[in-house]
Amino acid sequence: MIKLGLMGGTFNPIHNGHLMCARIALEALDLDEVLFLPDGEPPHKAGDSLASGVSRLNMTALAVWGQPRFACSDMEITRAGTTYTVDTLTELKKARPDAALYYIIGSDTLYQIVNWRRARDVARLCSLIVIPRPRNQEDMDALRRQAERLKETLGFDIHLAPESGPDLSSTAIRALAAEGGATGDYTPQPVADYIAQHGLYGAPPHQMTCQLSRTLSPHRLSHTLSVAETAVFLAARFGENPCQAHLAGMLHDCAKGLDAPTLLQLIRSGGISADEVELSMPALLHAPAGAALARQQYHVTDAAVLSAIRWHTTGRKNMTRLEKIIYLADMIEPERADFPGLTDIRAEAMVDLDKAVAMAAARSAEYVLERGKKLHPRTMELAREDSPCV
Ligand code: FE
Numbered sequence: 001m002i003k004l005g006l007m008g009g010t011f012n013p014i015h016n017g018h019l020m021c022a023r024i025a026l027e028a029l030d031l032d033e034v035l036f037l038p039d040g041e042p043p044h045k046a047g048d049s050l051a052s053g054v055s056r057l058n059m060t061a062l063a064v065w066g067q068p069r070f071a072c073s074d075m076e077i078t079r080a081g082t083t084y085t086v087d088t089l090t091e092l093k094k095a096r097p098d099a100a101l102y103y104i105i106g107s108d109t110l111y112q113i114v115n116w117r118r119a120r121d122v123a124r125l126c127s128l129i130v131i132p133r134p135r136n137q138e139d140m141d142a143l144r145r146q147a148e149r150l151k152e153t154l155g156f157d158i159h160l161a162p163e164s165g166p167d168l169s170s171t172a173i174r175a176l177a178a179e180g181g182a183t184g185d186y187t188p189q190p191v192a193d194y195i196a197q198h199g200l201y202g203a204p205p206h207q208m209t210c211q212l213s214r215t216l217s218p219h220r221l222s223h224t225l226s227v228a229e230t231a232v233f234l235a236a237r238f239g240e241n242p243c244q245a246h247l248a249g250m251l252h253d254c255a256k257g258l259d260a261p262t263l264l265q266l267i268r269s270g271g272i273s274a275d276e277v278e279l280s281m282p283a284l285l286h287a288p289a290g291a292a293l294a295r296q297q298y299h300v301t302d303a304a305v306l307s308a309i310r311w312h313t314t315g316r317k318n319m320t321r322l323e324k325i326i327y328l329a330d331m332i333e334p335e336r337a338d339f340p341g342l343t344d345i346r347a348e349a350m351v352d353l354d355k356a357v358a359m360a361a362a363r364s365a366e367y368v369l370e371r372g373k374k375l376h377p378r379t380m381e382l383a384r385e386d387s388p389c390v
């Protein structure tokens with residue numbers, strides 16, 4: 001049977017302390033994996049300083065990416081209403097019948113768990129791994145007594161971890177972010193960048209956001225941030241690299257707003273091949289030009305990111321998963337003005353990336369043709385995968 005560790009929390013934001021606690025639990029109980037579960041609407045801790053569920057999930061995805069045996073799930077943030085652990089455990093038991101569940105908690109929680117909704121069911125569904133606070137702050141005898149009490153009264157299976165967690169708090173990191181401080185000492189760098197780029201917790205504008213704001217309108221900049229956010233969300237859901245998704249989302253429209261001669265010059269100087277149809281349609285030029293600009297002015301060298309920028313407008317056949325994510329994020333980001341079929345595309349994007357891309361292309365084709373404009377053959381080809389009669 002697989003031993004699956006679960007790390008629930010607000011993760012507002014996730015920090016190195018959370019990761020260290022998960023690592024302690026992983027090693028102490030020889031777990032196969034730890035799944036991080038940012039909570040949706042927590043019964044406690046709500047307030048002004050709480051970042052959105054998507055932002056907290058995205059930061060978690062960025063934090064665990066590339067960490068062996070760590071993963072994250074959007075299960076709690078996508079569930080409507082208040083988050084209760086018992087619901088999550090019930091759902092996970094169904095989805096992973098082969099897994100023994102180990103819920104990782106801090107020692108404070110061990111004193112509150114009697115108040116949890118359906119605590120007896122929680123005890124039946126999982127074991128607990130308790131990470132003590134730093135040694136000088138923890139009364140270990142009291143903690144052992146509390147564990148014994150919970151075993152006797154509610155039937156909990158409780159393991160006290162042999163190591164303490166570090167003394168780090170999300171509150172302190174939020175305060176540091178608000179002052180424009182470098183949060184990267186306390187949280188993985190991609191999370192620190194995300195906080196700054198999205199201005200979370202009152203963080204002052206990040207250098208990349210400032211650079212973009214010189215050429216993009218406020219509306220376009222807001223769309224850009226929303227695409228980047230949606231792209232990370234989709235990357236987390238479909239197992240794609242969230243760091244690449246974020247960067248590609250941030251820069252997908254970086255050349256938007258430049259005039260046609262500048263765009264053509266960028267395409268030429270960047271050695272990007274653009275076909276005749278593209279070259280004749282100014283609205284399409286910002287995609288190939290954007291790839292050149294991202295390389296020249298934003299110093300992006302990652303070919304996968306540049307390619308996602310390059311193909312974000314027309315799409316193409318056999319797109320990489322990252323290209324599909326950017327294409328789709330551009331279309332379904334929450335600020336996008338409503339159009340017929342948008343709700344269906346958004347719903348499909350949670351389930352099947354290929355199907356959602358084909359639906360988005362079909363909608364795009366309809367829109368262009370309805371207005372009597374020229375449709376790029378690549379979009380036409382993509383759209384046919386959804387409705388063969390387009
Ligand atoms: Fe665009």
Ligand code: FE
Binds near residue numbers: 223227253330
């Ligand atoms: Fe866009």
